[in-house]
Amino acid sequence: MTASDEAVSVRLGPVDQVPVGEGRAFLVGDEPVAVFRPRSGGLHALRAICPHRGGPLADGLLDDEVVMCPLHNHRFTLSSGECVSGGGVDDVAAYTARDEDGELVVSLVAP
Amino acid sequence: MTATLGTGQEAGTPALDRAKLVVVGNGMSGARALEEILTRGGADLFDITVFGDEPYGNYNRILLSEVLAKAAGAAVDNEDADGWDPDELYLNPVDWYAENGITLHAGVRIVRIDRHAKVVMGDDGSVTPYDTLVLATGSRSFFPPMDGMWASRTELTPGVFGFRSLDDANGMLDHVADARTAVVIGGGLLGLEAAAGLQAHGLAVHVVHPTEVLMNQQLEADASRVLRSKLEDMGMHMHLGVKTSEILVTDGAVSGVRFTDGSDLACDMVVVTAGIRPNIGLAMVSGLETQRAIVVDDRMRSVDDDDIFVVGECAQHRGEVYGVVGPLWEQAAVLADVVTGADPDAAYHGSRLTTKLKVAGVDVAQMGVKGPERESDEFVQFSETGRGVYQTVIIRDGTLIGATLVGDVSKVAALTQAFDSRSALPEERVKLLFDLGSADDAASAADLPDDTQICNCNGVSKGDLVGCVHGGAETVSACMDATRAGKGCGSCKGLVREVVEAALGGAGAEDPADSYYVPGIPLDKPTLMHEIRTRELKSLSAVFATLAPEGREDVGSKMGLTALLRMMWPHDHVDERDGRFINDRVHANIQRDGTFSVVPRMSGGVTSPDQLRRIADVADKHDIPMVKLTGGQRIDLLGVPKEKLQEVWADLDMPSGWAYGKSFRTVKTCVGTDFCRFGLGDSTRLGIDLEERYKGVEGPAKMKLAVSGCPRNCAESMVKDVGIVAVEGGQWQIYVGGAAGATIRKGDILATVDSHDEAVRITGRFLQYYREQANWLERTYDFVPRMGLDHLIAVVVDDVEGIAAELDERMQEAVDAYVDPWAADQQEATPGQFHDALPMVPLPQVPVRSSEGAPA
Numbered sequence: 033m034t035a036s037d038e039a040v041s042v043r044l045g046p047v048d049q050v051p052v053g054e055g056r057a058f059l060v061g062d063e064p065v066a067v068f069r070p071r072s073g074g075l076h077a078l079r080a081i082c083p084h085r086g087g088p089l090a091d092g093l094l095d096d097e098v099v100m101c102p103l104h105n106h107r108f109t110l111s112s113g114e115c116v117s118g119g120g121v122d123d124v125a126a127y128t129a130r131d132e133d134g135e136l137v138v139s140l141v142a143p
Numbered sequence: 144m145t146a147t148l149g150t151g152q153e154a155g156t157p158a159l160d161r162a163k164l165v166v167v168g169n170g171m172s173g174a175r176a177l178e179e180i181l182t183r184g185g186a187d188l189f190d191i192t193v194f195g196d197e198p199y200g201n202y203n204r205i206l207l208s209e210v211l212a213k214a215a216g217a218a219v220d221n222e223d224a225d226g227w228d229p230d231e232l233y234l235n236p237v238d239w240y241a242e243n244g245i246t247l248h249a250g251v252r253i254v255r256i257d258r259h260a261k262v263v264m265g266d267d268g269s270v271t272p273y274d275t276l277v278l279a280t281g282s283r284s285f286f287p288p289m290d291g292m293w294a295s296r297t298e299l300t301p302g303v304f305g306f307r308s309l310d311d312a313n314g315m316l317d318h319v320a321d322a323r324t325a326v327v328i329g330g331g332l333l334g335l336e337a338a339a340g341l342q343a344h345g346l347a348v349h350v351v352h353p354t355e356v357l358m359n360q361q362l363e364a365d366a367s368r369v370l371r372s373k374l375e376d377m378g379m380h381m382h383l384g385v386k387t388s389e390i391l392v393t394d395g396a397v398s399g400v401r402f403t404d405g406s407d408l409a410c411d412m413v414v415v416t417a418g419i420r421p422n423i424g425l426a427m428v429s430g431l432e433t434q435r436a437i438v439v440d441d442r443m444r445s446v447d448d449d450d451i452f453v454v455g456e457c458a459q460h461r462g463e464v465y466g467v468v469g470p471l472w473e474q475a476a477v478l479a480d481v482v483t484g485a486d487p488d489a490a491y492h493g494s495r496l497t498t499k500l501k502v503a504g505v506d507v508a509q510m511g512v513k514g515p516e517r518e519s520d521e522f523v524q525f526s527e528t529g530r531g532v533y534q535t536v537i538i539r540d541g542t543l544i545g546a547t548l549v550g551d552v553s554k555v556a557a558l559t560q561a562f563d564s565r566s567a568l569p570e571e572r573v574k575l576l577f578d579l580g581s582a583d584d585a586a587s588a589a590d591l592p593d594d595t596q597i598c599n600c601n602g603v604s605k606g607d608l609v610g611c612v613h614g615g616a617e618t619v620s621a622c623m624d625a626t627r628a629g630k631g632c633g634s635c636k637g638l639v640r641e642v643v644e645a646a647l648g649g650a651g652a653e654d655p656a657d658s659y660y661v662p663g664i665p666l667d668k669p670t671l672m673h674e675i676r677t678r679e680l681k682s683l684s685a686v687f688a689t690l691a692p693e694g695r696e697d698v699g700s701k702m703g704l705t706a707l708l709r710m711m712w713p714h715d716h717v718d719e720r721d722g723r724f725i726n727d728r729v730h731a732n733i734q735r736d737g738t739f740s741v742v743p744r745m746s747g748g749v750t751s752p753d754q755l756r757r758i759a760d761v762a763d764k765h766d767i768p769m770v771k772l773t774g775g776q777r778i779d780l781l782g783v784p785k786e787k788l789q790e791v792w793a794d795l796d797m798p799s800g801w802a803y804g805k806s807f808r809t810v811k812t813c814v815g816t817d818f819c820r821f822g823l824g825d826s827t828r829l830g831i832d833l834e835e836r837y838k839g840v841e842g843p844a845k846m847k848l849a850v851s852g853c854p855r856n857c858a859e860s861m862v863k864d865v866g867i868v869a870v871e872g873g874q875w876q877i878y879v880g881g882a883a884g885a886t887i888r889k890g891d892i893l894a895t896v897d898s899h900d901e902a903v904r905i906t907g908r909f910l911q912y913y914r915e916q917a918n919w920l921e922r923t924y925d926f927v928p929r930m931g932l933d934h935l936i937a938v939v940v941d942d943v944e945g946i947a948a949e950l951d952e953r954m955q956e957a958v959d960a961y962v963d964p965w966a967a968d969q970q971e972a973t974p975g976q977f978h979d980a981l982p983m984v985p986l987p988q989v990p991v992r993s994s995e996g997a998p999a
Contacts, residue, residue, distance in 0.1 A: 051973040053721025057980045064981060071684060071696060071721070080981060088737040088980030091725040095696035102725045102733050105630060107698065119601060119627040 040140040047075070047136045055099060057090035060127070060138050066090035067129050067138060068099055068110055076110035077129035077138050083115070083122040111143060161190050163272055164482070165263055167253045167425070168279030169195025171204055172455025172471050174234055176277055179479030181243060188483055191245045192271055194263070198250040201234050202309060208333075210312045211340030256429035258448055275450055275482055278437060280422040282456040282466070283307060287328075287417050291390030291397075302397030302412045303390060306337045307419070315414065319344040322411035326350075326400050328387050330357040334416035335502045338379055341414070349380040349408060351387055351400070361498055363513040365526060366547045369533035373505045373550065376531075382408075419466060421457040436464045441490040443478040452478050461493055470494035472941060497559055505531070506552040510562045511545030512537055520544075523572045536575050543568060543575070559933070563892065597638055600631020605642050612646040619643045620656055632885040633920070660919055661704055663697025664690050668707075668918060675711060682717035683708065702727075703919035706805055706841050710914050713953075713960035720973050726803035729977060730964040731788055733803075734781065737981045739788060741780040742802035743795050744838065747812045747830030747850075748776030754797065761794045773802065775809035775847060785979050792965040799839070799965040805920070806841040807848075807910070810834040811859065815852030815869070824869025826852035829899055833867075833906060839964075840957050843917040846910060861889050864923040865906050870895070875902040879909055879935065880927025888924040891932045894940045908947060909939050911954040 042060045047069070050056045055068040057080045064080035066089045078099065080089050087103035094100065098107040098116060107117040113126035128139040164185070166173050173193065177185075185191070195201065240247040251265045262272045284305030286292055294300045302318065305311050315337075325341045327334045330352030338348045350357075356367040357374075371381055382402070390413055391399040399409040421436035431445045432438040436459035438446050443458065445451040454474045456466055465471065473494055480489030497510035514537065515522040521538040530550065536558065537545035543561040548554065554576055561568060561575070568575065593606035603626045611622045622643045623629045629636040660668040664686070671690070680686045686704055688694045705722035726732055731739035743758070758778055762770050768782035777800055783791055792799075801808055812830030816822035830850040840846075849858040850867045860866025862883035868876045874895050881890030893909060896902050912935070917926045927935065937943040939950075971977060 049974045051721065051975070053719065054973065055980075056975045056978060066980070085735065086737075086981075088733075090980035091728075091733065091737070093698050093701050093721070093724060095698040095701070098698055100698045103735065117627065118625045 042138055043132075044136040044138060047131050047134055050075075050136065053094070055090040055092065055094060057088065058138065060140055063127075063140055065127055065138055065140075066099075067136060068094050070094055070096045070110065072096040075129040075131055075136070076143075077127040078108060078110070078113050079125040079127075081124075082106060082108075083124055084119075089124070162188060162274040164189035164191045164275045164277070165271055165273035166191070166193045166277045166279060167263060168277075168281055168422075168455070168457075169193055169197065169201045169247070169249065170279065170281045170455070171201065171234070171468065172281060172457075172475065173277065173279030174201040175472060175475040176279060176452075176454045176478050177245070178235075179475045180483055183479050183483040183485040185479070185483050186244055189275070191243075192273075193240065193245055193247045194251050194253050194265065194271075195247070195249050196252040197308060197310070203234050204307075207306070207309065207312045208336035208340055210309070211306075211315060211337065212343045253425060254428075256425065256431075256451070258429060258451070261450070273450075275452070277478065277482070278426060278445075278451060278453045278457060279455050280425060280457045282419040282421045284311075284415060285418040285420045286415050287387075289387060289389055291392045292415075294395070300390060300392055300397055301395060304412065304414045306333055306414055306416050315341070315412070318412055319346060322346055324349070324410040325412045325414060326387075326408060326410045327414045327416060328400075329416035329418065330381070330383070331360060331416060331418070332358055332500065332502060334414070335374070337414045337416055338374075339502075339504065341412075342377070342379065346412075347380070348378075349382060349410070350374075351382045351385055351402070353384070353386045355384045357381075357383070358502070358507070361507070361509040361513070362547060362549070363535075365524070366513075366533050366535070366549050369526065369528055369531055369549050370502065370505060370507065372528060373531040377504065419456065421459075421464060423457060426453075426457070433459075435459050441477075441492065442481045443474055443491055444481070452482060454478050460491060463493060465494060465496075467496065467498060469496065495562070497562065505550060506548070508548040508552045508555040508558075509546070510559060511543070513545060513547065521572060523576065525573075525576055534576050536572065538568060538572060541568060546575075555933070557891075591642070597642055598626075598628035598631060598635045600635075601627040603628035603639075608639065608642045609646045612643060616643075617647070618656075660707070661697070661700035663687070663695070663700035664704075665692065666690065668916070672707070672711065672915075675708070681708065681712050681715060683719045683722040685717075702805070703843075706843065706919070709841050710957070713956045720976075728973075729785060729788055730799055730968060731783065731785075731803055736782075737979075738782045738784050740802070741783050741788065741791055741795070742773060742777050742800040743797035744800040744834075745777045746834040746838075747810055747827050749812075749827060749831060750778075757795060757797070761791060764794060765791055773809075775802075776811050777802070777809060786977050788977055789969055793969065798963045801839045804839070804841060805844050806839055807834075807837045807846045809847060811847075811849040811863070813850075813852050813855075813857035815850075819852060821855060822852035822869070823871060824852050824873070824875060825899070826850040826858065826867075826869060829867060829875070829902060830858075832899070832903055836903060836958055837907060837910065837954075839961055840910065840914075840954075842910065842914045844920050844922045846913075846923070848906070859883065862887065863890065865909060866890050867902055867906070873897065875899070877902060877905055877909075880923045880932075882922060882924035886922070886924050891927060893932075893936060904951065905939065907954040907958075908950045909935070911950040911957075912939055914957075915950075915953075 044058050050067050050069045052069050053071045055066045057064060057066050065077050066080035068076045078089055082089055082101040084106050085103055087101040089099055089101055091102045092099045098109050100107050106115060106121050108115055108124050113124040115121045115123050126143055128141055128143045130137050166177055251267050253263045254266050255264045262270050264270050284307040291300060292303060304315050324347045326349045327338045328351050330350045334350060338350050342348045356364050357371055358367060375381060386403045387400050388403045389401040390397060391401060397413050399407050400413060401407050423433045423437055426437045427433050431447050436457050437453045439453045439458050439460050440446055443452050443454055445453055455471045474491055477489045477491040480486035500507050523536045525534045532550035535547045536543060542565045546558045591605050595605045597603055597605055597608060607626050608622050608628060611625050616622045616625060619640050623639060629639045656662055658667045659665055660671050664671060674690055678689060680689055683704055687696045701722045702724050708716040720728055731741050734740055762780060765787060767780045771779045771781060773779045810830040810833045812826045815824060815826035817827060833848060846864045848865045849860040849863040851858040851860040852869050854868055854870060856868060860868050861878055862881040866878040866881050870876050874897055876895050877893045878890030879893045882888045894905050896905060913923060913926055
């Protein structure tokens with residue numbers, strides 16, 4: 033882990049507070065971040081607000097690759113935040129999330 | 144042959160107190176009457192004995208033409224095929240009789256009834272006592288007297304066939320392989336079916352009919368001409384206005400026919416379909432009144448003998464003898480009501496006939512009178528012979544009394560409804576036959592300017608879609624994915640399809656995904672359900688792991704699959720919360736700012752001052768930004784943050800109104816009889832009972848209902864998924880497939896029922912069938928026209944598929960599995976279930992209005 037990572041990383045408590053297959057929202061500094069635990073494993077973090085109309089991404093359904101905003105079904109890849117559902121919607125910022133000994137750690141840097 | 148296939152009771156326990164019911168005739172009428180009797184508890188009332196002179200269980204005579212025709216296809220596909228699979232043909236196999244404790248004597252003919260001794264005598268010497276006797280002897284082929292027809296008193300000349308029984312059909316099948324030319328005598332419905340069946344086997348087929356009008360029972364001359372030209376286009380030879388005088392026989396077998404004008408036609412086989420004659424010999428020798436058939440009263444009893452009932456083609460009621468299946472069912476129900484005492488006053492009043500058929504591949508529908516009969520009758524006629532389409536309607540005093548459709552029967556559902564319900568007709572009568580489109584409809588997709596907005600939800604223009612096609616998209620769904628057209632309310636999907644197909648030059652790639660129930664699993668719904676059931680897949684992950692390509696999860700399939708699993712395994716599906724849409728995870732409706740709306744149950748729209756006070760207190764306590772009535776007569780508390788939901792539910796102390804799910808939502812009602820001076824039925828009570836029973840039942844899409852207490856329809860029942868209207872005479876009309884949302888559609892009449900309980904039951908059965916058969920997100924307004932009203936009536940009301948009891952049972956299971964989600968999820972089911980998903984960020988606020996309607 034580099035020093036610059038250190039500056040923007042936040043420990044958010046037990047990983048288990050995000051149920052498998054779902055997302056939960058956290059505040060990392062001033063940034064709202066949605067953390068996802070797909071059933072296939074791993075952790076992903078995206079900015080929690082859909083760039084289309086401000087929908088809450090942490091409430092969206094997800095599979096192993098994308099999360100779908102609950103308001104208008106726009107889809108964003110979990111790994112990069114790219115909008116893959118068409119209609120000219122911006123991508124959403126992707127951050128780094130990891131499991132450190134059962135603790136959820138999010139860094140505001142691209143994964 | 145005598146086969147005794149059941150003893151009627153357990154050995155050693157003679158049921159001395161049970162009356163003896165004997166049924167003579169084991170065809171469709173006899174079997175139907177028996178089924179109706181059994182469903183009314185007849186097995187407990189009677190020792191039942193059935194006589195049939197064919198050596199089979201009872202079979203569906205209507206399918207005989209398929210037996211004849213389909214065996215042709217099977218023979219081509221498979222050299223080993225020995226014809227039709229008989230299992231599909233039987234209505235009740237012989238096992239059925241044993242299972243129901245019925246004694247079946249197949250192959251025994253009853254030759255006399257001794258009405259004084261109350262016994263029937265068989266041609267095997269048997270004497271069987273009865274207390275109640277049902278005659279269902281049906282009818283037989285009529286063979287007009289003519290030289291060469293008979294080889295002996297009982298045997299037809301080899302190569303001559305009737306078309307009435309399974310033996311007839313099988314006899315023909317044995318014969319066709321060596322035959323080249325067939326003559327069908329009689330151009331009625333049965334004759335044309337036989338002709339088509341024989342043609343399918345590669346024979347040259349000639350139809351000989353004594354008048355110029357084919358199917359003259361059903362059709363008038365112009366309709367018949369259109370049908371004739373279609374059949375001739377298919378290669379049939381028609382000899383109309385011609386009679387056969389003789390069947391020519393060479394070496395003991397058919398070699399041709401001779402017409403009355405003296406000309407001959409060589410052939411290898413002759414099928415005689417010159418009409419049917421009721422089998423009334425038994426009744427005549429036993430002293431019952433017979434005219435054209437056995438004369439019965441409105442209770443389906445012989446007019447001479449209160450213990451003898453008659454049903455089907457051998458019954459003559461008010462001068463009418465019916466030869467189609469619809470009336471037979473109505474008669475069987477009345478008979479069963481009377482015989483079992485379920486309704487001793489049940490009465491049959493005759494049937495209005497509607498016929499919908501495919502005659503040799505040509506659609507034909509006919510109802511009521513064939514042509515105008517009085518000077519004042521209105522007659523609308525449309526004929527397009529080139530396309531083989533012919534349509535008429537006949538209207539008397541503003542009521543549809545007849546219609547004929549040949550070649551294009553797309554309007555048959557609407558016409559049948561108008562005919563059955565005698566409902567009001569459009570001023571422009573021609574609208575009965577055609578959708579006279581507005582300017583919008585008339586313009587075809589190809590003619591629209593590029594800047595026309597196609598999808599009004601997502602602002603997608605025709606140009607966007609066309610651009611997408613030019614960019615390489617090959618399917619409608621690819622264009623929808625790329626542009627999001629059709630992904631809002633969905634009402635533009637049809638237009639999107641037209642535009643894309645036009646842009647693709649009308650030859651878009653077939654998109655197999657169109658038939659998938661959900662996009663992530665390449666199976667249609669019946670196959671998917673079959674796989675889930677046989678593999679006992681009870682969780683979403685198991686379904687993906689087992690059935691999805693590479694076991695891959697698909698976000699767009701989760702809701703649909705979750706709903707399907709909950710429907711299929713009401714008691715023991717594995718609840719994976721991540722398979723639910725957010726609404727179903729927190730039992731409230733997500734709004735545009737990420738807050739939720741809360742709608743408590745208010746069954747049938749009825750509330751109380753106490754409830755209103757409580758709702759008001761909750762709104763005050765939690766600073767609810769907006770309190771609003773919903774379109775379904777309930778109160779919506781809008782703008783509740785997720786973390787406050789449980790507290791709001793607890794303070795309300797009311798059950799969930801399910802305003803958020805793809806589920807049974809609400810039953811809108813009018814006042815009905817309690818206060819309304821026009822009310823005919825207690826719509827409020829029925830609405831409450833429906834809502835209490837079916838609350839929360841999940842489906843492929845939301846289900847909105849209404850009950851109106853009279854045809855003024857204050858609850859707007861015509862435009863609901865299920866809408867029920869009280870009509871004069873204590874009856875309820877059940878409409879299905881109505882909508883007044885993204886799509887506007889008037890519902891179709893599924894049934895008219897006599898009681899509150901029946902309305903509740905039919906509603907449940909329809910909803911269950913919809914749950915099992917509809918595509919994901921397919922509302923009833925698409926489902927009903929897709930399945931066809933006739934089909935739905937047949938399955939849901941008339942139970943022709945015999946699945947009604949199972950549907951009722953599965954719906955009952957869903958009802959039994961009901962749990963109020965607000966009570967169940969007062970504790971968190973998953974960590975953070977009720978945590979806000981957008982923490983501490985200024986939200987795009989929903990404007991809050993004061994009660995005066997101005998933004999606050």
